[in-house]
Amino acid sequence: MTRQPDEWLDDVPDNQDEEDEEIIWVSKSEIKRDAEELKRLGNEMVDLGKNSLDKLPLDEELRAAIELAQKIKKEGRRRQIQLIGKLLRNRDVEPIRQALDKLKNRHNQQVALFHKLEQLRDRLIEQGDEAMPEVLALYPDADRQQLRSMIRNAQKEKAGNKPPKSARQIFQYLRELAEA
Template sequence: MTKQPEDWLDDVPGDDIEDEDDEIIWVSKSEIKRDAEELKQLGAEMVELGKNALDKLPLDPDLRGAIELAQRIKKEGRRRQLQLIGKMLRQRDVEPIRQALDKLKNRHNQQVALFHKLEQIRDRLVDNGDDAVAEVLNLWPDADRQQLRSLIRNAKKEKEGNKPPKSARLIFQYLRELAENEG
């Protein structure tokens, strides 16, 4: 066996390229796993959405098909399908999907907040009567005062008689119509 000179590594082709400009960013295995799990969770959120909500997301046909299949699968097969969706998401730019999903969630949260506000107004109408009617008329000037008073009167009778709150529901529906017509 012949002994090679110590400078034999200096003659390796391509060794003269300087790597100072090309910094390699090392990512830990744990970080890769966290990112994969995050994308898998994003996929699970998309699987829970309905067809109309999925239509609003920028999904390619392959990913859309995988999501629809996962919606039909139960138990262990679903887990494997979610892993496949996570893998598919790793190969794509997920930022537009995340933004669209956040927009959907925000719209849902705004709707829930509006419903809570309308429920509070309805409860004040039933409890306070005319004082609360003035508040509603300030919020929605085109509201029908006579219809509101009639619904409030019926709701109070139902509440006192321990009957189902049919009129209270009608008040809520009327308030929701007013809010939707405003916006």
């Protein structure tokens, strides 16, 4: 007995149609883009130093793979980063991304602070006592006498075309005040 095409549908369970509707199809290109993104994330982690890596939520296997990639050069490193990307596919990468963003942001904040301190130091050297109230407003604990002495020395060094030893001391002092 030969079955008609309409009879074939009777063999398919009713819930099979529902399961087909629930499957979300992902294109091959999207899968490749996701894999590339995970490799970039892995590469960022490989470029970090040991102290920064300690601040990321990494399991032992992933940490070991990253440390190995840091030791390898050229083609082996590229393959190791691919492996790290593959390991990341099986993990929740959101906590890692958040920790990396936090590290980058802290670095950007530190760079901005250094630029601000450099500008303040330059104003102190150029303007002398006129810029002193700005420093004392920002850092009330600053030693006015010590700062004036460093400013005078920096101005003498600048006038005599000598190395800016006192300017570096002023920057260091301002940095200590900012960190305190």
